[in-house]
Amino acid sequence: MERDVADQIARFSRLAPARLLGALKQAQGDDRPREETLVHFLRRARQAGDEPGASTIARAIARRVSGRLARMTCVWRLGEPADLAEDVIDEILTDLYDQLFNCDDSQKFWEIRFWVCFNRRAINVLLRRRAELDQIDADEGDAASEEWERPRELPAAPNRIDQPETRALINDALSRLPENQRTAFLLKHWSGFQEEASADGAPSIAVMMGVSGRTVRNYLAKASRALASWREEAEEIG
Amino acid sequence: MDSPDTNSLPAEDLDPQDAAIALFDSLVGRHGDIGAALRAASIRYPEQAGFLADYALTSDSMRDFEPSEALERIEAQILHRADALIVSHNSPALFAGIVATAARRGIDLLQLSDLLELSRSVLVKLDRRLIDPATIPASVTAALAEQFSTTGDALRRYLAGPPSMAAEASYRSRKAPSIAGASGAVDREAFANALDAAVKSGEMTPSQAARWRS
Numbered sequence: 290m291e292r293d294v295a296d297q298i299a300r301f302s303r304l305a306p307a308r309l310l311g312a313l314k315q316a317q318g319d320d321r322p323r324e325e326t327l328v329h330f331l332r333r334a335r336q337a338g339d340e341p342g343a344s345t346i347a348r349a350i351a352r353r354v355s356g357r358l359a360r361m362t363c364v365w366r367l368g369e370p371a372d373l374a375e376d377v378i379d380e381i382l383t384d385l386y387d388q389l390f391n392c393d394d395s396q397k398f399w400e401i402r403f404w405v406c407f408n409r410r411a412i413n414v415l416l417r418r419r420a421e422l423d424q425i426d427a428d429e430g431d432a433a434s435e436e437w438e439r440p441r442e443l444p445a446a447p448n449r450i451d452q453p454e455t456r457a458l459i460n461d462a463l464s465r466l467p468e469n470q471r472t473a474f475l476l477k478h479w480s481g482f483q484e485e486a487s488a489d490g491a492p493s494i495a496v497m498m499g500v501s502g503r504t505v506r507n508y509l510a511k512a513s514r515a516l517a518s519w520r521e522e523a524e525e526i527g
Numbered sequence: 528m529d530s531p532d533t534n535s536l537p538a539e540d541l542d543p544q545d546a547a548i549a550l551f552d553s554l555v556g557r558h559g560d561i562g563a564a565l566r567a568a569s570i571r572y573p574e575q576a577g578f579l580a581d582y583a584l585t586s587d588s589m590r591d592f593e594p595s596e597a598l599e600r601i602e603a604q605i606l607h608r609a610d611a612l613i614v615s616h617n618s619p620a621l622f623a624g625i626v627a628t629a630a631r632r633g634i635d636l637l638q639l640s641d642l643l644e645l646s647r648s649v650l651v652k653l654d655r656r657l658i659d660p661a662t663i664p665a666s667v668t669a670a671l672a673e674q675f676s677t678t679g680d681a682l683r684r685y686l687a688g689p690p691s692m693a694a695e696a697s698y699r700s701r702k703a704p705s706i707a708g709a710s711g712a713v714d715r716e717a718f719a720n721a722l723d724a725a726v727k728s729g730e731m732t733p734s735q736a737a738r739w740r741s
Binding site: 340343344347348351352354355356357358359360361362363364365368369371374375378379382383386387390391393395398402404405406408409412413415416453454456457460461463464468471472475476479480481482492496497498 | 561680
């Protein structure tokens with residue numbers, strides 16, 4: 290357990306039981322309990338049979354994750370229609386609370402790195418759901434236009450793009466690429482990996498994706514064509 | 528290379544994606560360069576490169592969201608659904624038992640055994656709570672919970688309950704017999720031993736049993 294979480298747990302544990310819940314809910318600034326701390330006390334309440342206390346802490350955790358989860362859902366375009374969003378949210382939250390209320394040692398990592406645990410599970414669900422919907426669209430013949438455009442200079446890594454509007458447009462376009470094209474594009478243009486293995490043994494996209502260099506170049510060419518339309522819009526924004 | 532501070536958890540117990548995310552987040556936190564963090568984390572965890580790429584895209588994309596009605600609606604949905612799940616966890620519907628619940632759904636023991644690829648003998652032992660709950664793999668609990676549309680927690684509570692006699696036992700005493708051993712302690716079987724017995728009797732193949740061993 291990280292030092293500051295251990296310190297927080299020790300500090301909150303010194304409070305009288307009658308004050309503990311209020312402190313966990315209301316403490317701000319440096320005293321604001323980390324999510325790992327909240328999980329610890331939720332499980333402690335659970336094991337003590339304190340259901341109202343566990344519920345209070347569980348609701349505090351919900352308020353901590355709601356903003357991030359809402360944005361993640363929108364990134365992968367699963368926020369509309371409302372019943373789709375509800376279904377996706379239900380899957381993520383059901384898993385979340387199954388894990389949080391589980392006091393087994395196997396779930397201890399939630400008390401060490403809460404956001405790593407949450408992000409991994411949420412993003413895996415979102416990616417799977419997105420891929421399922423894209424497959425349905427493809428099967429129904431709604432695939433993006435295959436019109437060719439000669440590849441041009443592609444954008445730099447995200448933190449070198451200053452305008453939020455441009456970055457948002459680019460990222461939205463990237464999220465619409467098929468998974469293999471997206472992966473190849475990001476690894477090349479965001480991280481500078483070479484397409485295929487070379488004599489110096491430098492890591493390559495081909496090795497990481499388990500495909501040939503030719504296949505990687507094929508993915509990149511398709512990605513470039515698919516991104517053609519955003520490029521024009523991005524240039525208009527400036 | 529910077530390593531994530533994932534202390535208190537043995538490396539072999541850490542999910543590889545968790546380790547990759549932890550490293551990525553640590554690097555972004557220190558240097559703010561998503562591309563460089565993606566590169567470093569992908570070199571360290573090449574098998575996670577695809578996932579990390581999408582994780583990096585998600586992280587970067589979330590920076591630019593402005594408050595909107597759509598976001599507020601989704602947040603409200605999240606809080607509403609969380610409330611319902613919290614209530615269900617604290618007052619879970621009592622799980623009536625594996626055999627009884629299956630019967631209510633019109634599924635007999637043989638059909639259930641086929642659906643789950645778990646022998647009838649193992650299912651009966653689970654139903655009667657003759658298996659040490661600490662030895663039951665999470666995959667078994669999850670499969671049963673999904674089969675019966677209940678929560679993992681409700682199922683774990685059921686499996687942790689006291690062992691029971693078979694319903695068809697006829698008592699020749701005013702007091703129901705206990706299945707405690709001579710010492711008074713209940714002798715529950717390890718799940719792995721129950722699988723071994725099922726393989727030995729031919730109810731399960733070794734490969735079927737292997738699926739449930741972890």
